[in-house]
Amino acid sequence: MTNTTAPRMLEGLRIVDLTTVIFGPYCTQILADLGAEVIKVEPPEGDSIRIIGTPPVTPLMSPVHLRLNRGKRSVDWDLKSEEGQAAMHRLIATADIFIHNVRSDAIARAGLSYDDVRAIRPDIVYLHCTGFDQRGPYAGLQAYDDIIQAASGIASLPPKVDGNPQPRYVPMTMADKVSGLHAAYAVMAAVVHRLRTGEGQHVEVPMFESLASFNLVEHLCDKTFVPPTGPALYPRQIDPMRQPMRTRDGYIAIAPYLDDRWVRFFEAAGHPEVLQAPELADKALRRKHMSRMYEAAAAILPERTTAEWLDILKKANVPAMRVNDIADLPDDPQLQAAGLFRQRTHPTEGDYLEVRPPVRFSGYTYGDLPHAAAPGQHSAEVARELGVTLTQRKTAA
Helix, strand or coil: CCCCCCCCCCCCCEEEEECCCCHHHHHHHHHHHCCCEEEEECCCCCCHHHHCCCCCCCCCCCHHHHHHCCCEEEECCCCCCHHHHHHHHHHHHCCCEEEECCCHHHHHHCCCCHHHHHHHCCCCEEEEEECCCCCCCCCCCCCCHHHHHHHCCHHHHHHHHHCCCCCCCCCCCHHHHHHHHHHHHHHHHHHHHHHHHCCCEEEEEEHHHHHHHHHHHHHCHHHHCCCCCCCCCCHHHHCCCCCCEECCCCEEEECCCCHHHHHHHHHHCCCHHHHHCHHHCCHHHHHHCHHHHHHHHHHHHHHCCHHHHHHHHHHCCCCEEECCCHHHHHHCHHHHHHCCEEEEEECCCEEEEEECCCCCECCECCCCCCCCCCCCCCHHHHHHHHCCCCCCCCCCC
C-alpha cells in the first residue's frame, strides 16, 4: 500500500542548478519529481529553452520550459556583481548538489570551479555536464545535440537501413535526453556514496561518451572481440524490411522475432504457405532468411485494417502495435490508464497538459509540484531565506 504521508524520496536534498536547454534541466526535473529541492539559477534573459514553442500568454514561458522546469524555483541573480556572487556562495553553502553545463574555462572565470565550490561546501556533489570528456582532444569544444548525434554514430544509422547515403539525425533531442538520464543516476550514486563515506566528489557526465556508450550496447556487435569475429552493427536493427508496415487503413509494427511466433503469425494471417518456401523450411533457415519473412508480412498486412490485425495477433500471441503519431499520444488508452498526462492550470499561462513521471513506486506517490516559474520569480524569496540583500535584482520579464 502506498504511504501518502511519507517524505518525498529525495526530500532534504538541495540542488543548485546552473544548467540550460535540455541536458541538465532534464536531469534536475527528474530529481525534482522525486522530491529534491531545485533552485535554478538563470541568466537575466532566462534559459534559452524558454523560447522553444509558442507560449499562449507570457513571453519566455514556452511549453518545453513548462515541462522541463516544473517544481524548480528560479533566481536570476547577477553573478558578475559582488551581491550576486555573495548570494550564490551563500546558496552553495546550503546545497548538497551543484550542477552546471558551463565550459571549464568559463566556470573557472566565474569562480565556480570544483575547487571554488568545494571550498564553500566541502562535501558537495559537483556535477559537470560536458560535451566531451575533459581528458580528450575534444575537451572544450561546443556540443549540441546535432553535433553529438553525428559524432556518436547515431546519424550514420538511417543510411544503413534505407540505402540513402545521406547521414541523418534522429528527429528528437536524443543526445540531450540520454545524457540527462546518465546525469540523474550519476547524481544519485554520488549522493549514496556521500551518505556512506561523508565525502563529496566531482562528477563529469560527457554527452559524446554517453551517446557512444548508449549506441554501442548492441551496435559494437562482433567488433567486440579482439580480433573481431565480424563487423559492427546489429544486423536485425539495420534490416531494411524490419520497419512499420502498411495495413489497409494505416501502419502497424509487428515483432514476431522468435521462430514460433513467426509460425503463428503466418498461420493467424491465413498464409501458412509462406513457410513452405525452401529457404524457410526449418528454424535455422528462417533465422538466416528473416528478411524474407518480413517481406512476406509486408505483402500480407494490407489485406486487413490495423484494428483487425491487432485483434488477430493478440489472440495469436504475436507482439504488435499500431503506429501512433506524436499528436495521438495524449489519447492513447494505455497512456490514459497509466495517468501519464494530467491537465493542470498554470497561474499565468492557463490550462496545459503535464507529462507525469513514467516510473511507478509501490511506496511513494508523486506530489503536485509547483508550476514552472517565470525568470527570476524567486530571486527575492531565496535571497531572504539566505539572509542576503540584493539591491539590484533584475525584475523578471
